Amino acid sequence: MAGAGQILRIELLGEVAARVGTRAIALGAPRQRAVLAILAIRAGQTVSRTELIDGVWGTTAPPSVDGSVHTYIYGLRRALSVAGEDVLVRAGSGYRLVLDPDDVDLAVAExxxxxxxxxxxxxGRSAAADVIxxxxxxxxxxxxxxxPGPFAEAERVRLTKLRYQLIEERAELMLATGRHQELITELGEAVEAEPFRERLRAQHMLALYRSGRRADALAEFDMVRRLFVAELGLDPGTELRDLHLRMLRSDPSLEPAGTSIRTRSPIPAQLPHEVADFVGRAGEIEQLAKWRIGTASTGQALVISAIDGAGGIGKTSLAVRFARQVAPNYPDGQLYLDLRGFDPNRPPLSPSEALGHLLWALGSSSRRQEPEAxxxxxxxLLSGKRVLILLDNAVxxxxxxxxxxxxxxxxVLVTSRNRLSGLVARDGARRLTLGLLTEAEALELLRNAIGAERVDAEPAEAARLAQLCGYLPLALRVAAEKISSRSDRSLHELVENLIDEQLDALELDDDEMSSVRGIFSWSYDSLDPALARAFRYLGLLPGPDVGIAAAAALVGATGTETENLLRSLSDQHLLDDSGDRFHFHDLIRTYAGELVKAQETEEERAAAMHSLLAWYLFSARSAIQRILPDYHLFPANLPSTPYDLPDLDSPEAARAWCALEALNVLALTERATELGEYGIAWQLAWCMYEHYYSTGQLTEWRKLLTVALVSAEQLEDPEPQMRILIQFGIASSRLGRNDEAxxxxERGVALARPAGNEDLLLRLLVNLASTLRExxxxxxxxxxxxxxxxxxxxFGGDYRTAGCLDSLCELYAESNQPEKALEYGAIGLEAARAAGASLLEANMLVNTAHAHRDLGDPAMALRQYEAALRLCRKLGDRYHEALALLGIATLQKQASRLAQARELAHRALDIFVRLDGEEADVARAFLAGLDDESS
Structure with a gap:
């Protein structure tokens, strides 16, 4: 067993790792770690050599496998010796890892x-949920x-199943104890990862329903049904179908005992974690508390703005610390939003974008984009509520x-590097300017980070180090990390080295980078050449984060090599990680950017960026082809990337990749345009069509298309411009900016006519006709x-013909020309059925029904509406189903069957509301008219 203070802990629920205290142990090659994993899972038991061989190599064991086992056991004994010589022992013909169960994370979880x-x-169900x-x-x-190896593969399957079993059992406990609102985000992530687990789906729907989000719960079922039919050819199981039916009926048994789902709204809890080594700021926290208490009974929101100061001074840490202390006083929720005011590679969030994020957090699913609305x-949503809102990094x-x-x-807490005097002058905000730590606070931070013993042993050197760091918390933390990794050297040696390396002056002035560049360089100069090169090249990244595969294309290494580089940089606090995604602190990103410009030639930087851009382009092409197999791809016009592309083995995986990488694609499109990589820039945007069209992120889509159009305009071939203009028209029209669309x-049409590109001309004309109809x-x-x-x-082709005739049928129906609508609708229905274009068929059935109704033939109109309903229910097409229901309601009204008309119109309205369709207003007006008639 490990001695006191030297407890060995093994982590298996992720990357296999071993630690003694806070010190990570290097475990060697993958197969050596595989041996450790088997021994750790069976800690305290003897594992035979044969079992190790079968578990690591299976049927592919080489003749020399016995020697390999001996080598790996020897390597593990050396690695684990820091925790005591008797941790890994020989036992008969096998080996045993001498550990308590509490020292293996898997055993603790089980x-x-x-x-x-x-x-x-x-x-104790609530307590049980917390233990899970x-x-x-x-x-x-x-x-x-x-x-590697069959044992690890089998355990991965078992432990993944165990994790989702834990999630499901915890969800059941929380649903039973009224804690449904806490579940929504967790279950949403779980069903994205395991979309076919019906129990998870049912729990997610019920959590939404009980949180007052009935429409979202019903929409979730519709999405699940389409997914199951498309991927499995099956309808959801009995449990989900029964739950859906009970929700439609507002079954009281679905409500938690003693509550009403209609009186609750989602309670967000978005505050980040506090930093572990927070020190000082007692006076500032006391002042914040006084301001809060002083306005607690006014009924007006208290705005504490300009918790301001230089970057790295601890504004966010203070705001989060105070917010968490007072959060219980704000029972209606806590919101957090990074406004990106000082991100060197991403623009600040606009007020409209920020509002969209906050509205989503408050439970609104509205896609309407008008800023005033x-x-x-x-x-x-906030009226009469007690909500804490932390707005970080305002510009x-x-x-x-x-x-x-x-x-x-x-x-409202607002942090900023600027003073935001306007909020104080016009909005009654209170200002708190944050200064540097005191010497005593800086020394306390060092004690927490590197140990009181080392600081107290050399107090003068510790004070000198704090002074060199400018008493800046970020600089102190980076310095502390480097000191912690050099436990064999005195503080005096480390401080002298710091000075000898000719660092920049560390006094704080208007440019906080001049205060911490030295500390960053100390970390950077300790890197080996490969790590240093990777750090520099990561400074070229324009987006918010990066995955391992993309980083490999940038630094020019294999995936495994790149992962090792990224994790090493993260271990040294030069890079932050969240699983398999990595990102810089803003100041370190700026420092890396300075280094790559200073130490790499323009040609080297351009080559690295070209490699990254090519990787993203081929990844985006792969994604759009997986989502829309018939999407006609423009030739890439560049060699395929030699680096591994993401494994997009399903439409869901492709959509997830697009959602994950959307901000990076925008930043890279902008950078590609700056670099003159025009062919890559416009195609990156073009390949994101389905992502933006389906998610409704229209403002972001227009921003991306604006950049893409600039690149397309630089090319001699007009086709890229035409393709981007088509998407621009669609995005603008969906935003309600029809004049812009x-x-x-029309600009695209003007390009297509002289170019003789009749294929794109046809698409432009159809979209133009549709917009003019709106x-x-x-x-x-x-x-x-x-x-x-x-x-x-x-050109021929049933699908294109059906699309054009659908547009004509709808135009004639809406312009009170029903005879023409029927003429073109009849031909269009034949073309749609021949092409298998069921959505176009449904739309034309509805519009030909409108035409029959307007011609005074209600019997024929009813037949067409009912045909549309049958088709829509087969397809799961709720939008056209609602249009048909509302159409039948008009027929019932004409026949003075007002009760039937009202029931049908209510069903249509429910669907339109769930879909956030503009036609909801039409249904409401129809119902209001019925009320007038019956009054």
Whole structure:
């Protein structure tokens, strides 16, 4: 056993790791770690040499395998010797790892699971849920990640199943004790990772429903049904179908005992974790508390703005510390948003974008983009509430002002490097300017980070080090990390080395980088050449974070080599990681950017960026082809990347990749345009079509397309411009900016005609006709749709023909020309059925039904509406189903069957509301008209 203070702990629920205290142990090659994993899972038991061979090599063991086992056991004994010589012992013909179960994370997790079941059996269900949460927190990723062999593979499967079993059992306990709101985010992530686990799906739906989000719960079922039919050819199981039916009926048994789902709204809890070594700031926290108490009974939101100061001075740490202390006083929730005011590679969030994030956190699923409507909804949701809102890294008063609540007893904390005087002058905000740590506080931070014994042994040198760091918390933490890794050297030696390396002056002035560059260089200069090169090249990244595969393309290494480099940089606090994603602190990113510009030639930087851009382009092409197999890809016009692309083995995986990388793609498109990589820039944007179209992130889509269009305009071939203009037209139209959409599409038409590109001309004309229909400019829309129809006669193809005729049918139906609508609708239905274009068929059935109704033929209209309903229910197409229901309701109203009309219109309205469709207003107006008739 390890001696006192030298306890060995083994971690298996993620990357296999071993630690003594805070010190990580190097465990060697993957197969050596595989041997350790088997011994750790069976800690305290003898594992035979044969079992080790079977578990690590299986049937592929080489003749020399006995020697390999001996080598790995010897290597592990050396590595683990820091925890005591008797940790790994020989036992008969095998080996035994002498460890307590509490020293292996897997054993701790399984013991927690057993303890939770005992608590639940005894009636302590809420406490049992918390114990399971502790077990789940031990998972750091894929169990036994990167470990080879049949034993590890089988354990990975078992432990993954165990994790989801834990999640499901915890969810049941929390649902039973009224803690449904806490579950929503966790279950949402779980169903994304395991989309076909029906129990998880049911729990997620129920958590949403009980949190007052009935529409979202019902929409979740619709999505699940489409997924199951598309991927499995099956409907969801009985449990999900029954739950869905009970939700539609608002079954009281679904509500937690003694509560009403209609009186609750989601309670967000978004505050980040506190830093572990927070010190000082007692006076500042006392002042914040006085301000809060002084306005607690006013009924007005208290705005504490400009918790300001230089970067790295601890603004966010203080704000989070105080926010967590007072969070219980804000029972309606805590919001956190990074406004990105000083991100060197991403623009600050606009007020509209920030409002969108906050509204989503408050439970709103509205996609309406008008800033005034967003602000009004935001203030309404906060009215009369006690919510704590932490707005981090603000750049200006204008960015923040629209995020302030109206009448409420909320608390708003704003951090910024700027003073934000406008908030103080006009909005009654209180300002707290944050200064440097005192010498005593800086020394306390060093004691916490490197040990009181070392600091107290050399107090003068510790004080000198604090002075060199400018009493800046970030610099002190980086310095402390380097000191901790050099336990064999005195503080005096380390401080002298720091000075000898000719670091920049460390006094704090207006440029905080001049204060900490020296500390960063101390860390950087200790890196071996490969790590130093990787650190520099990562300074080229324009986006918020990076995955291992993309980083490999940037630094020019294999995936395994790159992962080792990234994790080494993370271990030395030069890079932050969250699983398999890595990102810089803003100041360290700036420092890395300075280094790469100073030490690499322009040609070397351009080559690295080209490699990264090519990787992203081929990844994006792979994603769009997986999502939309018929998406016509423009030739890439560059050699394929030699680096491994992401494994996008399903449409869901491809969509997840697009969502994960969307901000990086935007930043890279901008950088590609700056570098003259125009062909890559426009194609990156073009390949993100389905992501933005399906998610409704229209403002972000327009931003991306604006950059892409600049690149497309630099190319001689007009086709890229036309393709981007088509998407620009769609995005602008969906935002309600139809005038802008028409400008983009007409510009595309003007390019397509002289270029003789009739294929793209046809697409431009159809989109233009559709936009003009929304603007009720029917004559011009019909003109463009007729021209497109003539082109389909030349090109042939049932699908294109059906699309053009669908547009014509709808234009004629809406412009009160029902005979024409029927004429083109009849031909269009034949083409749609021949092409298998069921959505177009559904739309034309609805519009031909409208035409029959307007011609005074209700019997034929009803047949067409009912045909549309049958098709929609087969497809799971709720939008056209609602249109058909509302159409039948109009027929019932004409026949004076007002009760039937009302019931159908309510069903249509429910669907439109769930889909956030503009037609919800039409349904409401129809119902209001029925009420007038019956009154």
């Amino acid at each position: 013991a927690g699971f057993r303890r939770a079941r005992e608590l639940a059996t005894a009636g 949460a502790e077990s789940l927190s031990l998972w750091r990723g894929t169990p036994l990640f990167g470990i 967003q602000a009004s909804l935001y203030r309404s 200006s008063t204008e960015q923040v002002r629209g995020l302030l609540p109206g009448v409420s007893s909320s608390l 028409v400008r983009h599409l 603007m009720k400019q029917y004559d011009q829309g019909i003109q463009y749709a007729q021209e497109a129809f003539q082109l389909t006669k030349k």
